[in-house]
Amino acid sequence: MSRPEHTAPPEIFYNDIEAKKYTQNTRIINVQAQLTYRALELLALPDEKTSFLLDIGCGSGLSGEVLSEEGHEWIGVDIAPAMLDVANEREVDGDLFLQDIGQGFGFRPGTFDGAISISVIQWLCNADKKCNNPYRRLARFFGTLYTSLARGARAVFQFYPENDHQVQMITSAALKAGFTGGIVVDYPNSAKARKTFLCLFAGQRDGQTQALPQGLSGEEGG
Amino acid sequence: MVRLLTHNMLQCHVKNCTNGFPLRFQDPVIEQHEQEINKEFLVNMLPRIDWNALRTTVDQLGLPELPAAVPENPAEDEAFLAALHRALMEVNIQSGSMVCPECEHVYPIRDGIPNMLLSEDEV
Ligand SMILES: [Zn+2]
Numbered sequence: 001m002s003r004p005e006h007t008a009p010p011e012i013f014y015n016d017i018e019a020k021k022y023t024q025n026t027r028i029i030n031v032q033a034q035l036t037y038r039a040l041e042l043l044a045l046p047d048e049k050t051s052f053l054l055d056i057g058c059g060s061g062l063s064g065e066v067l068s069e070e071g072h073e074w075i076g077v078d079i080a081p082a083m084l085d086v087a088n089e090r091e092v093d094g095d096l097f098l099q100d101i102g103q104g105f106g107f108r109p110g111t112f113d114g115a116i117s118i119s120v121i122q123w124l125c126n127a128d129k130k131c132n133n134p135y136r137r138l139a140r141f142f143g144t145l146y147t148s149l150a151r152g153a154r155a156v157f158q159f160y161p162e163n164d165h166q167v168q169m170i171t172s173a174a175l176k177a178g179f180t181g182g183i184v185v186d187y188p189n190s191a192k193a194r195k196t197f198l199c200l201f202a203g204q205r206d207g208q209t210q211a212l213p214q215g216l217s218g219e220e221g222g
Numbered sequence: 223m224v225r226l227l228t229h230n231m232l233q234c235h236v237k238n239c240t241n242g243f244p245l246r247f248q249d250p251v252i253e254q255h256e257q258e259i260n261k262e263f264l265v266n267m268l269p270r271i272d273w274n275a276l277r278t279t280v281d282q283l284g285l286p287e288l289p290a291a292v293p294e295n296p297a298e299d300e301a302f303l304a305a306l307h308r309a310l311m312e313v314n315i316q317s318g319s320m321v322c323p324e325c326e327h328v329y330p331i332r333d334g335i336p337n338m339l340l341s342e343d344e345v
Pocket residue numbers: 234235236239242322323324325326327
């Protein structure tokens with residue numbers, strides 16, 4: 001299977017046809033929801049409280065709907081206009097932005113209680129235009145994200161790393177921006193159910209150093 | 223849609239622009255969308271709200287005025303929370319644009335979605 005991030009930049013790849021697929025294909029919807037629930041679990045937000053969250057690469061709003069269902073307010077950013085149009089048509093509750101995350105965010109310091117991102121950040125590793133330097137874009141992305149998070153907040157990214165080099169490149173950019181944390185792998189021994197999460201902490205929570213959560217184990221899942 | 227809650231958190235992200243807040247609305251088309259009030263959330267967000275910026279924006283948009291300062295006990299002030307809820311959560315900017323007060327960059331809003339893309343020399 002070819003990796004979509006190798007075929008075209010995201011704003012081209014996620015065109016009208018691809019965008020519709022994302023809201024009509026039950027399998028995609030279920031996978032996306034499951035990943036979002038797991039990302040929320042890793043965010044470890046306070047119980048019974050409405051949090052203000054950022055959905056990075058919100059697409060057609062599938063993960064945002066889960067965030068709304070769980071009682072949270074959210075802002076979603078995406079680079080693909082076709083996906084955002086679908087999100088708009090479906091009248092999602094979050095505010096939507098057309099944004100290239102590699103250009104960084106303009107949110108004021110301490111805006112968000114947390115950030116999630118489902119199947120997106122591997123796109124940042126590509127240099128799809130001559131001017132796109134992946135290192136610089138990753139640095140700007142993580143740097144401005146760090147600032148926009150409340151102290152002690154977490155950012156959780158599910159992604160599909162292509163190889164170890166990519167994992168290292170992403171992780172080191174995040175740590176350089178000031179985050180702590182690292183990689184959590186669910187079902188590491190199952191080719192099908194294996195999921196990779198980058199789990200980042202923007203500072204301490206309640207004066208405590210935050211510990212990296214355990215990945216799920218066993219052969220089930222998926 | 224751009225709610226004023228979101229707008230209050232947003233500043234210009236053009237390179238070397240240091241004073242790009244609050245963004246000024248230009249030719250705004252305003253819609254009101256009723257939403258259930260969540261008092262606890264409003265109270266939690268209050269410390270993050272730039273009150274002067276919110277008042278300026280509300281004034282610019284010709285919306286009902288907000289008090290000069292946040293009351294001492296906002297959680298117990300029903301009238302204040304109701305007004306805050308209407309301003310922050312129910313006002314939606316559907317189209318127009320947001321302009322940076324410093325560098326004048328224009329962020330257009332189409333179908334309620336602001337275009338935050340920058341050109342190469344602005345990154
Ligand atoms: Zn500016």
